[in-house]
Amino acid sequence: MTRFPMKGGIxxxxxxxxxxxxxxxxxxxxxxxxxPASGAALQACExxxxxxxxxxxxxxxAAPVAAGGLQxxxxxxxxxxxxKGRMHxxxxxxxxxxxxxxxxxxxxxxxxxxxxxxxxxxxxxxRPAEGALGGGPLTGALAQGFAVISSDAGHTGPQTPYFGLxxxxxxxxxxxxxxxxxxxxxxxxxxxxxxxPDRSYIGGCSNGGRHAxxxxxxxxxxxxxxxxxxxGYRLPNAALAQLxxxxxxxxIATPGTxxxxxxxxxxxIPDLGTAxxxxxxxxxxxxxxxxxxxxxxxxxxxxxxTQACQAAFDVARDVPTCGSGGxxxxxxxxxxxxxxxxxxxxxxxxxxxxxxxxxxWDPGIAATNWATWKFVNAVALDPLSVGTVxxxxxxxxxxxxxxxxxxxxxxxxxxNDTYRESGVSLMGPPGHEKPDNLLPLRARGAKMVLYxxxxxxxxxxxxxxxxxxxxxxxxxxxxxxxxxxFPVPGMNHCSGGPAxxxxxxxxxxxxxxxxxxxxxxxxAVARGAGNPGGVNAELPAGWSPQRSRPLCAYPSVAxxxxxxxxxxxxxxxx
Ligand SMILES: [Ca+2]
Numbered sequence: 001m002t003r004f005p006m007k008g009g010i011x012x013x014x015x016x017x018x019x020x021x022x023x024x025x026x027x028x029x030x031x032x033x034x035x036p037a038s039g040a041a042l043q044a045c046e047x048x049x050x051x052x053x054x055x056x057x058x059x060x061x062a063a064p065v066a067a068g069g070l071q072x073x074x075x076x077x078x079x080x081x082x083x084k085g086r087m088h089x090x091x092x093x094x095x096x097x098x099x100x101x102x103x104x105x106x107x108x109x110x111x112x113x114x115x116x117x118x119x120x121x122x123x124x125x126x127r128p129a130e131g132a133l134g135g136g137p138l139t140g141a142l143a144q145g146f147a148v149i150s151s152d153a154g155h156t157g158p159q160t161p162y163f164g165l166x167x168x169x170x171x172x173x174x175x176x177x178x179x180x181x182x183x184x185x186x187x188x189x190x191x192x193x194x195x196x197p198d199r200s201y202i203g204g205c206s207n208g209g210r211h212a213x214x215x216x217x218x219x220x221x222x223x224x225x226x227x228x229x230x231x232g233y234r235l236p237n238a239a240l241a242q243l244x245x246x247x248x249x250x251x252i253a254t255p256g257t258x259x260x261x262x263x264x265x266x267x268x269i270p271d272l273g274t275a276x277x278x279x280x281x282x283x284x285x286x287x288x289x290x291x292x293x294x295x296x297x298x299x300x301x302x303x304x305x306t307q308a309c310q311a312a313f314d315v316a317r318d319v320p321t322c323g324s325g326g327x328x329x330x331x332x333x334x335x336x337x338x339x340x341x342x343x344x345x346x347x348x349x350x351x352x353x354x355x356x357x358x359x360x361w362d363p364g365i366a367a368t369n370w371a372t373w374k375f376v377n378a379v380a381l382d383p384l385s386v387g388t389v390x391x392x393x394x395x396x397x398x399x400x401x402x403x404x405x406x407x408x409x410x411x412x413x414x415x416n417d418t419y420r421e422s423g424v425s426l427m428g429p430p431g432h433e434k435p436d437n438l439l440p441l442r443a444r445g446a447k448m449v450l451y452x453x454x455x456x457x458x459x460x461x462x463x464x465x466x467x468x469x470x471x472x473x474x475x476x477x478x479x480x481x482x483x484x485x486f487p488v489p490g491m492n493h494c495s496g497g498p499a500x501x502x503x504x505x506x507x508x509x510x511x512x513x514x515x516x517x518x519x520x521x522x523x524a525v526a527r528g529a530g531n532p533g534g535v536n537a538e539l540p541a542g543w544s545p546q547r548s549r550p551l552c553a554y555p556s557v558a559x560x561x562x563x564x565x566x567x568x569x570x571x572x573x574x
Contacts, residue, residue: 364455
């Protein structure tokens with residue numbers, strides 16, 4: 001039995017003791033507190049190119065960037081050193097040259113922290129190491145004084161997606177690039193500042209959120225804070241679910257209609273958007289709002305009570321059914337309702353086995369990004385990644401219309417002599433099915449903050465919620481001691497949609513890790529007219545351009561109390 005802590009000489013109540021003995025893993029210690037980082041000044045920049053030595057690493061350039069030489073969200077970024085380099089340059093088994101390309105931005109006035117910027121999509125580009133996050137770049141890691149690294153994860157744009165045919169490049173994309181870059185980056189920081197980072201963080205959204213979530217499992221001793229946005233932690237499954245959905249949308253799309261292929265201006269793809277037009281998606285959103293908007297105490301165009309809404313909303317009952325007049329934008333036909341219900345319930349194999357996850361009902365379905373993922377990317381992008389990057393053997397490129405979902409689901413879990421790790425395995429965090437392997441991370445005092453747009457159409461917020469519930473189960477209900485999940489109502493994939501999608505979760509993560517202040521309600525604002533981070537064109541007309549809301553740690557939700565309905569201070573997380 002667990003030795004139970006006595007606080008101030010007072011024994012805890014019998015019920016608490018019983019509960020602790022029954023449900024808390026014996027190995028779950030009270031989380032440690034990690035101390036705060038202290039800053040330092042940059043000691044060298046250009047000299048790093050010659051001075052810095054690390055195995056299999058070549059620094060290509062190191063040059064100062066003057067204050068204001070880089071602007072992010074209209075803000076001048078402080079003076080820093082831009083270092084570019086490559087790791088593990090090699091000839092691939094396909095005869096092509098591969099390397100892990102990277103850049104680091106090292107502030108002259110450094111805050112003592114390292115930030116690994118996970119990038120999105122299939123990687124393949126060294127995006128500027130700005131550490132931008134969360135619906136607008138105003139509070140990125142670089143602007144906050146972190147030393148930031150960004151990488152292409154082991155392949156270039158022209159090699160994408162066919163790097164997936166090269167076994168090592170596939171592994172680098174999955175997790176090995178992060179593992180190789182992390183110690184190199186810390187060494188470069190030591191060389192530049194005379195000390196290693198006091199605290200290290202990793203974050204990103206989409207595939208970048210996946211990188212961060214994978215690092216929590218694989219590199220739990222390397223990072224103190226994990227900022228995990230819209231994690232595609234089951235990316236092969238999500239991509240397959242896209243093909244499954246596209247097959248169903250295609251069955252009810254208007255025959256013969258096409259749109260331009262997003263990657264090839266000379267090619268066209270079926271216009272699946274005719275299966276559920278913008279007007280029809282707005283009709284669905286109105287029906288969701290009608291049923292769910294006021295569940296949080298205020299009819300304001302945001303459904304904060306996402307879980308209650310899933311029980312309350314019934315697409316068959318709540319959306320008007322088209323009559324003899326046919327489709328006019330204000331109704332759905334029965335076949336449309338059937339497909340929409342199937343897609344939200346989640347893709348299945350022919351034998352009824354889940355392929356991926358359910359998707360929550362939320363008014364963000366009306367937004368453009370939702371449709372782009374379901375109707376365009378599902379046809380043009382996901383078939384490429386499934387075939388070339390995730391299956392063993394590769395089957396590239398898969399045609400969505402003729403894709404055998406059962407066979408592909410088996411193939412993303414398969415290995416062979418060339419691809420010794422399956423797509424599912426190399427992309428996902430080990431142990432995510434039962435995440436008790438995070439106990440050492442927790443015990444060390446590291447923290448995880450997750451966020452996910454409730455109307456994300458590619459990676460489901462429900463999948464992230466399910467992971468958090470599994471974490472709760474593995475931690476005796478005490479996951480919130482070291483991990484918190486912030487759903488973002490209305491938000492699409494990483495940003496956009498009818499949502500307050502501009503927020504800084506990195507600052508709160510730092511305060512949690514270094515000062516022991518757990519985040520509970522984090523202010524998020526809408527990007528209305530004049531927003532320096534970029535205007536969100538899809539904000540409903542009736543919203544204040546500066547509308548704000550608290551993001552609430554799941555399972556609490558933002559409920560209206562009193563006061564200005566446009567202001568976060570009028571809400572509390574309950
Ligand atoms: Ca509401």
